[in-house]
Amino acid sequence: MAVQNLQSVPAELSPEELEAAAQRDADGQANFDRVMAEDSRIEPRDWMPADYRKSLLRQISQHAHSEIIGMQPEANWISRAPSLKRKAILMAKVQDEAGHGLYLYSAAETLGQSRDEMMDALIAGKARYSSIFNYPARTWADMGAIGWLVDGAAICNQVPLCRASYGPYGRAMVRVCKEESFHQRQGFEILLELANGTAEQKQMAQDAVNRWYAPALMMFGPPDDDSPNSRESMAWNIKRFSNDELRSRFVGMMVEQVRVLGLTLPDSEIRFNEDTKKWEHGPLDWNEFKEVLAGRGPCNAQRLERRREAHDDGAWVRESAAAYAAKQVNKQKEYAA
Amino acid sequence: MSTPGANTEATETHGHGDISTGVAAPTGSGDSNASATRITPGNALRPEDIALEVRSGLAKPTEDVAEYALRLGDDALILAQRLGHWISRAPELEEDVALGNIGLDQLGHARSFLTYAGGALGENGGAKTEDELAYFRREHEFRSAHLFEQPNSDFAVTIARQFVVSYYQFELYRRLAESKDATLAAIAAKAVKEVDYHRDHSAQWVLRLAGGTDESRKRMIHGLKLVWPYVGELFEDDALVTRLAESGAAVAPSSIREDFDRLTGEILAEAELEVPDMPAAPGGGRQGKHSEHLGYILAEMQVLAREYPGASW
């Protein structure tokens, strides 16, 4: 067994203790391998390889951060939503995303990192989140395009994750996915209404689809030959399909739905390849993707600053709540004594 | 903030962070507690149902009742607009969810009251929609009280405003659920259940902030001082509510002051806070005389709808 897999081993151990620890790791690995082979689930108390834990923690925390940062472009339109019904739906949607963040941070915490630590990493700019949220939501139609394309891409990505080998992640994704499909539907409805509205409204919808299409396709991550983490994730039954496979499926779905909308996708090279039975699309600007990922997108600084501001402004509230809770515990102890 | 050790099951910890007060819990406040992008079956009194009743003539408010519903609707609408701002900015994710839920509840109540009010406010006996009322009235045509227009400021001010609003609305809706006007009664009966949770949320936070740290206590005291001048306006009677109260359709605001004072007083006493001794502002919202804040709220809320008059969304 690789030394890196020795977990929770204190520094100084007797030879007997060392041997017992090695035995535990060997048993754990055997169990882990069996779980992978059977395609069943690892739970928080189960032994798991250190790399598996690390990789999951990275993926789940990034996912949680994406939900939280992803609230911002849409929160931008809550106050200006053009009807009260749309305002209610949008408020509920953005609030759902906060809920998704909560489930996911909780799932990540089962792997041994606290929400505070993850939040600190996010604010310090050390953690990643989905690049798409660094684009601005310029018009009301962006609420439609984000719901339809961004939540739509998220669903394609996340439905297979409901079967992820790590129990808490898979279960969190089941809850998330249920809500995401409503998010996509409300986005579609916004676009449909605009597309059937005045010429100006229809143009607004088309313009938003044009702007969000390519970034949404890039949400699936780099092409398979340039995706170092994917292979590992698939071997561990976390990821089920490759980036390109998921992207191709997504394009197929969008091609059908855009017709119902009466709009077009800004990609003349979309076609169904009869040989591979897969949907193909035009080239994507991966350079732009890398630039945005590296922090040089339109809204990177703004998004992080807004999160930092909310976190800092709320610090005294969290301190107060913690102090109050501690006092209550003390009171109970005194009462019991 | 996290609750170490309590999170072995991700799916069980939603909305139960250590400072969450359960507003977001699954047992919470009505349909807005679920994903509101979800259709709630069997919910008999959505704004859409009221709109249908208004259109088909099944529900038609008198002019007085319409004016009264406008007041309640505007209060809730302006508060919802204020609370919506917290979503993505709250001190804690649990509060993004909780304040979002409360804002959604308020928006739901606003939509119901406004839709009903619209039934008597159209030209030539016709109806106005909730959106015509929300987006195409001018500032002096709004009927919200000044308290609802007050800025969010910091979390303590928002909580102080919530504290007053939720105790006021609870006493109001509890009685209005007995109104002789069936639609008002139905809207209030649904709303009071939700506002009960708002009360719990704000009271818990008043206790926490007052009893937490020196800083939070100072801020809570300051927050209460800032909102207290606008408490008086909520309980003022005028000719309209007096007429409606006599006919059993409405609740005279003055009649709920005593319960409000007693119940808020109990929480303040528990928090070892004093009832702020602040001179009352004259108000005037019910006559369309508003605080300086409302114009900005409306400018933002109405901008897109007014850019495309007649468009549907």
Ligand SMILES: [Fe+2]
């Ligand atoms: Fe989400």
Ligand SMILES: [Fe+2]
């Ligand atoms: Fe979503």
